[in-house]
Amino acid sequence: MKITVLLSPGLHPLSGKPVLPRLEAQAIALGKSLGGVLSGLAAASCPDGVADALGHGLAQLDLIATTEGEDPMPLLAAALAEDGPKLVLAGRRSQGGEESGLVPYALAKALGLGVVADAVAIEPGTEPGTLSILQALPKGARRRVVARLPMVVTVHPAAPPALPYAYGAARRGTLRARRVQAAPGAPDAAPGLFEERAYRKRPKLMRGAGTGGSAAERLRAATEAGGAGGRVLTDLSPEQAARTILDHLAGLGILR
Amino acid sequence: MSRPRKDPRAERQARAVPGQRPRYDLARRPETPGGRPRHDPRVEIARARVPGGARLRLDRTQHAGSSPSVAIGAMSATPPASTTLLAAPTPRVVAEPAFLVFAVADAPDGRLTGHDRQVLGGARLLADADGGAVVLLAPPLVDDAGAAGADRLLALPSLGYAPETLAAALLAEIAARAPRHILFPESPDGGDLARRVAVSLGEPLFADVEQLSARTAIRPTGGRRREQAGAPPRLMTLGEGRVAPHLGDPHEARTIDPCEPTETTPGILRAEAVPADPATVSLADARFVVSAGNGITDFTSFKHLAAALGATPGASRVVCDAGLMPRAAQVGASGTVLDADCYFALGIAGAPQHLQGIAGCEHVVAVNTDLHAAMVERAELSIIADAQAVMPALLRLLAEGGA
Structure with missing residues (x-):
């Protein structure tokens, strides 16, 4: 099976230097575990960061040169249409640019593929031409999805860790500069619609804290233990107590 | 000069005691509002007294009405009366929305x-x-x-x-x-x-x-x-x-009414949910945690109870320090801060550091012998009983329900 891993230059969280995003290194490991012919595809203005993928187990990487701020979508779509991979693995979203996470979906739309998000494990399905994908959900839950090939799969941070970086493998791997003919992407729908400025950190709402009333009331609600308290039952026999607790938990939808 | 003038004669007349000869009760509190209310310790103690039981018990939590939510003996299945007495407000209607x-x-x-x-x-x-x-x-x-x-x-x-x-x-x-x-x-x-x-x-x-x-x-x-x-x-x-x-x-x-959607040929053929295994999921990810404190001595039953409830087992610091539960199970400021939907505390009094760890939990249920424990204050349902006695009853009921 032909597998393409989509790569992009990421930002180091501290220094801001270009690195290979962790999710994309994990995507390489996931693709290798599946077997088949694995190759990388990236659209970037310079190979910094992206080239590290060769050290993480990728044998071949195609790099499409772009100019700074160019939309990579049409170039990637044209290259993928030429290659025709069965499976495209990608991270959740690029780093350093718009970061809307639309590229995997837009590629799938352009090439007529299906999309499955947040994979932690992939294995061949029981029927031919399908894959069985384990999807990560919040709170440790999982979902097994059987989907038809070809498709785009994005990788979740809970996927198995990336292969360790190997200098020898990075030297042996081939990095090819690739040229594709593609119509230029649609220009920004309304340039200057949004003001670009330095990020300001904003606090999140405190879970359980009151949101109404004056500031003093909210502070009291946030710091006092539980306010007026709840139901207090004394002098119950253990059976009555157990019944009450189970009824309450069932009422909350906790007990299935 | 806006202070009202006093009229000593009228004040004296207001305290007059009816009868044959002129008598004045000067100790009586004036009827006018204002003035700090006098404490009557006997009335306060009578109000705080928890009925039932052999020994004198006082509920000194300073809630309105002192102890309206303490229900004794009988099972009160209805929620506190205050919520049912409120008239439901009429819903707002946006009949002709602009967009x-x-x-x-x-x-x-x-x-x-x-x-x-x-x-x-x-x-x-x-x-x-x-x-x-x-x-x-x-x-x-x-x-x-x-x-x-x-x-x-x-x-x-x-x-x-x-x-x-x-x-x-x-x-x-x-x-x-x-x-x-x-x-x-x-x-x-x-x-x-x-x-x-x-x-x-x-x-x-x-x-x-x-x-x-x-x-x-x-x-x-x-x-x-x-x-x-x-x-x-x-x-x-x-x-x-x-x-x-x-x-x-x-x-x-x-x-x-929904519109008729266009036909699609889905690429996703089928999907099945694989629920998280509560025994192996980390405490920070768990959605339901049952936790043991100093009031629990039988940890085998406790582990069976956690498995029967489908909950992730946790513990307080005291229990972890004693080596009765692994350190990874500790809930609180120095252990794991939970993000669970529901927390079930067995025999935990609720030290401030422990309560910090469950600050994000939406629902808290507590079983404790102490009516005045901080955990009872925090919980939405508290049972004042020995957790060690309630555990076997819970296990029995769960086994009956599962059978």
Whole structure:
């Protein structure tokens, strides 16, 4: 099976230097575990960061040169249409640019593929031409999805860790500069619609804290233990107590 | 000089005791309001006295009415009277909306999540500024959508996990009703659906909004080094904990009929949920934690109980220090800070550091021998009993229910 891993230059969280995003290194490991012919595809203005993928187990990487701020979508779509991979693995979203996470979906739309998000494990399905994908959900839950090939799969941070970086493998791997003919992407729908400025950190709402009333009331609600308290039952026999607790938990939808 | 003048004669006359000869009760409190109320310790003790039981017990928690919520002996299945006595306010009706705002909810198994309620709160912000109406699009609900702030309720097809069909249904609604804004939660499923809809519409997505008002929406870009700000665009996903849920009057939540969606050939053939194994999931990820404190001595039963309830076992610091439970199970400031939906505390008094660890838990149930423990104060349901005696009863009832 032909597998393409989509790569992009990421930002180091501290220094801001270009690195290979962790999710994309994990995507390489996931693709290798599946077997088949694995190759990388990236659209970037310079190979910094992206080239590290060769050290993480990728044998071949195609790099499409772009100019700074160019939309990579049409170039990637044209290259993928030429290659025709069965499976495209990608991270959740690029780093350093718009970061809307639309590229995997837009590629799938352009090439007529299906999309499955947040994979932690992939294995061949029981029927031919399908894959069985384990999807990560919040709170440790999982979902097994059987989907038809070809498709785009994005990788979740809970996927198995990336292969360790190997200098020898990075030297042996081939990095090819690739040229594709593609119509230029649609220009920004309304340039200057949004003001670009330095990020300001904003606090999140405190879970359980009151949101109404004056500031003093909210502070009291946030710091006092539980306010007026709840139901207090004394002098119950253990059976009555157990019944009450189970009824309450069932009422909350906790007990299935 | 605005102080009222005193009239000593009238004051003296007000204290006159009726009878034959002139008598005045000068110790009597004047009837006029003002003045600090006098303490009557005997009355206060009588009010705080917890009836039943052999020894004198006083409930000195300073709640209104001193002890209205302490129910003795009999099982009181109804919630406290204060909630039932309140008259239900009449729902607000937006009959002729100037425009529509779509709020798309995940609502797994028909219950609105906290994040869904925040999305509805955000949609209300956008709608209320200009006389619009909020349409909640969700799978069939068991929760009250009107109280969460929805003017209209539109049921989406619930076919298990079928994002492609769901996106097609949403696209049909968007084409038919032309909403001004469409708000999604930036959750795994909600964010996935938002992106499917965005590429199908060919419109940009303002993802992971961190601040939302009727005039501006702000989202981070460039690795959280830059941000974009501007008037709220059409398609947005809202980050968790960014907008307060709707707390005002309920809305009518009138059900409207869905449109006929276009046929799609889904690439996803089938899906099955694999629930998290509560025994192995980490405490920080657990949705239901049952925790043992100093009131528990039988840890074999406790582990059986956790397994029978389908809960992740936790413990207080005292128990972990004694080596009775592993350190990884410790709940609290120096252990794990929980993000669970429900916390069930057995024999835990509730030290401040422990309560910090469960500050994020929505529901807390406690079993404790001490009526005045901080955990009893925090819990929504407290049983004043020996946890060691309640555990076997719970195990027995669960075994009967499972059989």
